[in-house]
Amino acid sequence: GLPDAAFWWKERATCCKVRARRFGSQRQLVVVEPSSTAGVAVLKLKNLPVNSFSLEFLTELIINLEKLENDKTFRGIIITSDCPKAFSAGVDLREICGKNPAHYTEYWKVLQDLWLRLYLSNLVLISAINGPCAAGGCLIPLTSDYRILADNPKCLIGLNETRLGISAPFWFKDPLVNIIGHRASEHALQLGLLFPPAEALQVGIVDKVVPKDQVQSTALSVMTQWLAIPDHARQLTKNMIRKPTADLLVKHRDTDIQNFVSFISRDSIQKSLQMYLAKLKQNKD
Numbered sequence: 001g002l003p004d005a006a007f008w009w010k011e012r013a014t015c016c017k018v019r020a021r022r023f024g025s026q027r028q029l030v031v032v033e034p035s036s037t038a039g040v041a042v043l044k045l046k047n048l049p050v051n052s053f054s055l056e057f058l059t060e061l062i063i064n065l066e067k068l069e070n071d072k073t074f075r076g077i078i079i080t081s082d083c084p085k086a087f088s089a090g091v092d093l094r095e096i097c098g099k100n101p102a103h104y105t106e107y108w109k110v111l112q113d114l115w116l117r118l119y120l121s122n123l124v125l126i127s128a129i130n131g132p133c134a135a136g137g138c139l140i141p142l143t144s145d146y147r148i149l150a151d152n153p154k155c156l157i158g159l160n161e162t163r164l165g166i167s168a169p170f171w172f173k174d175p176l177v178n179i180i181g182h183r184a185s186e187h188a189l190q191l192g193l194l195f196p197p198a199e200a201l202q203v204g205i206v207d208k209v210v211p212k213d214q215v216q217s218t219a220l221s222v223m224t225q226w227l228a229i230p231d232h233a234r235q236l237t238k239n240m241i242r243k244p245t246a247d248l249l250v251k252h253r254d255t256d257i258q259n260f261v262s263f264i265s266r267d268s269i270q271k272s273l274q275m276y277l278a279k280l281k282q283n284k285d
């Protein structure tokens, strides 16, 4: 069982609902549709233009995941993007630039919530990565059970934080190490590598590369294989494998938030994030 995580989820779910009421936006940033396969939902990320993680988007995402987790008709979720430009550009840099410590604290807590919700999900999660996926954007694939990437040179994937002058938190690093191994992670993380599809497959950060128009159908057929296993046996096994990694965050959440807030509040870090954002705005296609 997961008593610690279950406690956090209950408490944080209430916070999410309060926050959702605060945003009161009419835009639907997350679309959930039943798939053609019974018991499988398709969750589409739709925070245009690049699915960057704004606080509002994270909140909506967590609420939708929680609903699916609690709905006994669903056994698996395929997560994909409904934004033509990206699967996800990761943390919305406007949330961690030029704000105050209280905002950074709230933001980081919610990002942790998303990670815990995904990493400890009882459902089968498959990422159908149909666009570029950078840094925090990899949080979704790295916490999924299976990753399928579109075979397109624009579909780069990786934890490129160091290129922004920041470091990936340990709870991004740990799943990467679990997936691709220690040496490959050491290399990828320090250099902030963004892998094109063939290299992503070779290093193991994704499990399959297929033409873009086959990402969705492949995800469904992989899901069918996973759903052939009895849920209770798969869930127990998933939990056994993931709990030690998850516990590190559950036990050290507050310290992690404090470290993040003091790190991100530094003038030098703020300057390099602002420069990166300005460069993004210049490098228009």
Ligand SMILES: CCCCC/C=C\C/C=C\C=C\CC(=O)SCCNC(=O)CCNC(=O)[C@H](O)C(C)(C)COP(=O)(O)OP(=O)(O)OC[C@H]1O[C@@H](n2cnc3c(N)ncnc32)[C@H](O)[C@@H]1OP(=O)(O)O
Pocket (backbone or CB within 6 Å): 049, 050, 052, 085, 086, 088, 089, 090, 091, 092, 093, 094, 096, 132, 134, 135, 136, 137, 160, 161, 164, 166, 167, 168, 169, 170, 259, 260, 263, 264, 277, 280, 281, 283, 284, 285
């Ligand atoms: C000691 C303790 C340490 C603890 C940890 C400490 C620190 C960790 C702190 C933070 C961790 C953060 C992790 C992150 O996720 S940082 C974000 C990294 N993301 C990226 O590098 C991706 C950036 N984006 C891109 O590369 C491209 O946008 C992309 C390839 C996704 C799409 O390219 P395209 O050319 O099609 O589109 P663009 O014109 O570039 O983008 C459209 C529009 O969107 C804006 N934008 C893009 N990404 C972001 C973003 N992450 N945040 C905010 N805004 C973004 C872009 O500027 C354009 O805006 P506009 O000009 O149209 O207004």
